[in-house]
Amino acid sequence: MFELKNKAIFLADAHENEQRDGFLRFLLALKEAKIECEQLILMGDIFDLLVGEISATHHFAKPYIELLEGLSTRIEIIYLEGNHDFNLSKFFKQVKVIPIQK
DSSP states (O other), rough: OOOOSSEEEEEEOBBBTBOHHHHHHHHHHHHHHHSSSEEEEOOSSBSEEEETOOOOGGHHHHHHHHHHHTTTTTTEEEEEEOOSSETTTTTTTTSSSOOOOO
């Protein structure tokens, strides 16, 4: 499916929402090179809810999607869908999305 790199960061179950912004702070630290890695593997449930077909879930996630796409120009980002975030391939052009079915 994908090959692990030496400097990989794994992240799961952030459940980011209006009351939690730890994932956003993490992404900003990556953007500012305060945290360095070659590969970021998001292992599902990064958002409390983000579903491709449910447009009400898209607005909150838009800045995150933009950050992830921007970061993916210098970091390999792999997003393994979870049961709170799925059907995500429509959002990402650079981030490699692994569907929940796999």
